[in-house]
Amino acid sequence: MDGVALIVSQVLNGLQLGSIYALVALGYTMVYGIILLLNFAHGDIIMAGAYILWIVLAQLGLNPVVAMLLAVAGCTLLGVVIDKVAYAPLRNAPRLSVLITAIGVSYFLENGAQLIFGADAKVVPSFAPVSSIQVGGLSLSFVALITVLVTALSTVVLTFLVQKTKLGKAMRAVSEDMGAARLMGVNVNNTITFTFAVGSALAGIGAVLYVMAYPQATPTMGMMLGTKAFVAAVLGGIGSIPGAVVGAMLVGFSEVFVSAIGLSVWRDAVVFLLLIIVLIVRPTGIFGRTMSEKV
Amino acid sequence: MSALLSVRDLHVSYGAIKAVRGISFDINEGEIVTLIGANGAGKSTTLNTVAGLIRPESGTVEFDGSSVVGVPAHKVVARGMALCPEGRRVFTQMSVAENLEMGGYTRSDAENKETLEKVYAHFPRLKERRGQVAGTLSGGEQQMLAMGRALMSKPRLLMLDEPSMGLAPILVQEIFDIVKQLNDAGTTILLVEQNANMALSIADRAYVLEIGTIKKSGTGAELLVDDDVRKAYLGG
Ligand SMILES: Nc1ncnc2c1ncn2[C@@H]1O[C@H](COP(=O)(O)OP(=O)(O)OP(=O)(O)O)[C@@H](O)[C@H]1O
Ligand SMILES: [Mg+2]
Numbered sequence: 001m002d003g004v005a006l007i008v009s010q011v012l013n014g015l016q017l018g019s020i021y022a023l024v025a026l027g028y029t030m031v032y033g034i035i036l037l038l039n040f041a042h043g044d045i046i047m048a049g050a051y052i053l054w055i056v057l058a059q060l061g062l063n064p065v066v067a068m069l070l071a072v073a074g075c076t077l078l079g080v081v082i083d084k085v086a087y088a089p090l091r092n093a094p095r096l097s098v099l100i101t102a103i104g105v106s107y108f109l110e111n112g113a114q115l116i117f118g119a120d121a122k123v124v125p126s127f128a129p130v131s132s133i134q135v136g137g138l139s140l141s142f143v144a145l146i147t148v149l150v151t152a153l154s155t156v157v158l159t160f161l162v163q164k165t166k167l168g169k170a171m172r173a174v175s176e177d178m179g180a181a182r183l184m185g186v187n188v189n190n191t192i193t194f195t196f197a198v199g200s201a202l203a204g205i206g207a208v209l210y211v212m213a214y215p216q217a218t219p220t221m222g223m224m225l226g227t228k229a230f231v232a233a234v235l236g237g238i239g240s241i242p243g244a245v246v247g248a249m250l251v252g253f254s255e256v257f258v259s260a261i262g263l264s265v266w267r268d269a270v271v272f273l274l275l276i277i278v279l280i281v282r283p284t285g286i287f288g289r290t291m292s293e294k295v
Numbered sequence: 296m297s298a299l300l301s302v303r304d305l306h307v308s309y310g311a312i313k314a315v316r317g318i319s320f321d322i323n324e325g326e327i328v329t330l331i332g333a334n335g336a337g338k339s340t341t342l343n344t345v346a347g348l349i350r351p352e353s354g355t356v357e358f359d360g361s362s363v364v365g366v367p368a369h370k371v372v373a374r375g376m377a378l379c380p381e382g383r384r385v386f387t388q389m390s391v392a393e394n395l396e397m398g399g400y401t402r403s404d405a406e407n408k409e410t411l412e413k414v415y416a417h418f419p420r421l422k423e424r425r426g427q428v429a430g431t432l433s434g435g436e437q438q439m440l441a442m443g444r445a446l447m448s449k450p451r452l453l454m455l456d457e458p459s460m461g462l463a464p465i466l467v468q469e470i471f472d473i474v475k476q477l478n479d480a481g482t483t484i485l486l487v488e489q490n491a492n493m494a495l496s497i498a499d500r501a502y503v504l505e506i507g508t509i510k511k512s513g514t515g516a517e518l519l520v521d522d523d524v525r526k527a528y529l530g531g
Contacts, residue, residue, distance in 0.1 A: 166400070173386050173397050179348060180384040182368040183377070185401035185448065 005138055010260050016144040016213065018252025019151035023206030024229030025236070025244035026158060027079075027199025033239035034175040034195045035091075037098050041082060041105035043226015045200050047113060049075045049207025050217035054122045064127035072204035079200020083193050091189065106223075113219040124215040147209040154205055155245055158198070162241065171195055175239070224268075231275045237288025246286055250274065297360060299324045299483055300345065300376075300452055305354035307337070307344050314340040316507035317354070322452065327474070327484040329494040329515065331528055332504035338487040339381050341504070342454050345485075346378040347371040358452070373401040377450035381457050381487075383441040387430030391421055394429050394440055398447030407447065414443040417473055435466040442473070446482075453477065454485045459493065471497055491528035495519045503528075 024046060031039045049071045056067035086105050090098045128146075132139045162168040173181040174191045182188055210225070211217070232251045236243025254274055255267045263270075278285065298321035307315040315337040322328045330338050343349045345356055347368035356363050363371055377398075386394050395414060399407035415422040418439045424432065429440055438458055445453055455474065459467040471493050478484050488494035495501055498515035503524060511524065518524045 169389070169393060169397060170400065172389060176386050176388055177384055179368075180380060180386065181397070182348060183346060183372065183380060184397045184444070185369045185372040186397075187367075187369050 008138055009140070010256055012140060012144045012148070014253035014256040015148045015249070016141070016252070017255055018249035019147045020206050020210050020213075020225070020248075021229045021232045021251050022151055022245045022248035023154060023202045023209070024225060025232040025248045026155070026241065027203050028226075028230055028233040029236070029238055029240060029244040030171075030195050030199045032233070034171060034192055035087075035098070036095060037087065037102060038230070039199075040099075040102040040226070041086075041109060042199065042203060043222035043224075043229065044106050044109040044113075045075050045078055045203040045222065046207040046210060046225055047217065047219065047222035048078050048109065049204045050124065050211050050221060051113060051117060051122070053127075053208065053211050054124045054217045057125050057127060058122070067127065068208045071208050072201055075204025075207060076197050076201040079196045079203070080193055083196040087196075088189060088193070091192075110219050110223070117217070117219065119219060121216040121218045124211050124217060126215055128212050143209070143212045147213070150205060150209060154202060155241075158202070159241060161198070167191070167194060228271060231271055235275055235278050235285055237285030240285070240287040243285055243287030298322055298357075299359060300485070301355075301357045302341075302345065303355045303357075305341070305344065305356065306352040307340050307349060308352050309340075314507055315344070315351075318502075318504070318507070318509050320502050320509065320512070322483060322485055324451070324483055325478075325481070326499045327478050327486060327497055327515075329486040329488055329498040329501045330504055331488055331491045331494055331501060331518075331524075333527070334489075335506075336504040337507040338504055339456055342378055342456050342485070342487055343380075346376065346454065348378075369401075372448050372450075375449075375451040376454065377445040377448045377452070378454040379441050379445040379456065379458065381460070383434075383437045385429040385432075385437050385440050385444065387428070389429055390425065391427055391429055391432070391440055392425040394444050395421070395425075395447050398444035401448055406449065410447055410449055414446050417446070417476065418443050435462050435469075438462065438466075438470060439473075442470075446477070450482065452483045452485060454487075456487045457489060458486075459488065459490045467493065491524070492519075495524075 024043065027042050028039065031037055052071040052074045053067050056062050056070050057064065082105055086101050087098060090101060128143050130142050133142050162171060170181065170186045170191050173184065173186060174188050178188050228251055229248065232247035233244045235250055236247025251271050254270050258264065258267045258270045300322040303319045304317050305315055306317055318341065330341065332338050340349065344351050347363060347366050351364060358374060358376055363374065386397060395411060396407065399410060420436060421439055421443050424436065429437065432440060442458065458470050462470065467490065474484060474486065475497050486494055486498065495515040495518050501513065501515050501518045502509050503511040511518065
């Protein structure tokens, strides 16, 4: 592989990893933006998506398109159910109670998956249509390209939803002042649930793209992914949509860069080092606003 | 004739704190009624309860003949009551136009288009600044935005919680003029004010609230010359 090809493929790797983190980080940041909850169960939605893919592809042997749709739909539904069952009853409870509940939900999902599927990894049959495509003499990973494209498209759609639609405006109003939003006629509870649905759908898309690249499902796979995405969201400024994407790209690129120079054992450490540095220099994250008027 | 809003023996508590202790009042269609009283008297609590943000301990609230107790705030708006809350509470990160759009959340796009023109006619300054982020408006402009936003729901009853708070005298006059205009145009007004002088002078009727109970009531003109009221709220 010559120099140019190497650089292109590493940049693509960084974009691919960053994209996966971005899809997960968006859900983190949206839920935090609206109810100030660090939803620790969010990463586990990816895990659920991976098992859905395994069931549909390996057990039922259905078409990959059906599998992908079911995975995204299943993740969305799971996010809504988690909100309705675990968080909605605590809407007026102290934030700490909700946070502890989120940790509980995460354990519940991981242990539930282990109980049902066992601790060993389930291998998902490959469902990418091709492995690589040729662009101007370069051979590029199809999965990486599609991951970056789908993430870019998802981010554009999400931004449109939040900025331009009635529901998106309601979401922003609720995130700024729930009481005032109520006075406008916004059903705050449903708006929050809708936010969970959108965040979980993005996680579902993330699950599909992640499993396309790393074709297996384990009960704890959501943990590290979730943590990295969380770091990305905080890096970018939690609550900020562009922040989540930029933070995720930073995390993805640092990991790929550290691995490329032969220090792959340090890749996780570097991510957290990056977090520490950014939080010292800019405690609210890159795109973060000071949250003084909130709470 | 039955009242547009009728509150009977309303009790509201925050945990052990009894904020409203059995108040009753009526507002007839077309009136400006003001609720005056010192800090902590329970004025905002009363408005917030009527708007559905707080559930009362006991008592009844009837709007246009049907009970609104237990009706959540987001459904109360659709019935024709809007609260412009204390401290304005505009959405500071949204534009002026988006804030007004939020005000019309329960109405159709076609209705909102029409109402928006009326609101801009009352508040021309909002039209000039429609693209500006609300957090960067001056205090007076934010108050106008909060009022305009409440009007976007086409309320039959508009509740205003201290609209003159923190404003320069000239702006206070402007706000009160607008309240009067809105009333002339057919909107019934429930006005909570610390600026008792101004409030009483535009009100048809008034209630004086003291530590969660109604101490006095009468027409605005009567209370303006009432000795107790003058001593307590009008500086002699
Ligand atoms: N969220 C709350 N929790 C506990 N107590 C409250 C709460 N809100 C108001 N109170 C108390 O209820 C009482 C009435 O408050 P309220 O805000 O209704 O008064 P107000 O007449 O509007 O006063 P102000 O003129 O200062 O706005 C006060 O003693 C206040 O401390
Ligand atoms: Mg008050």
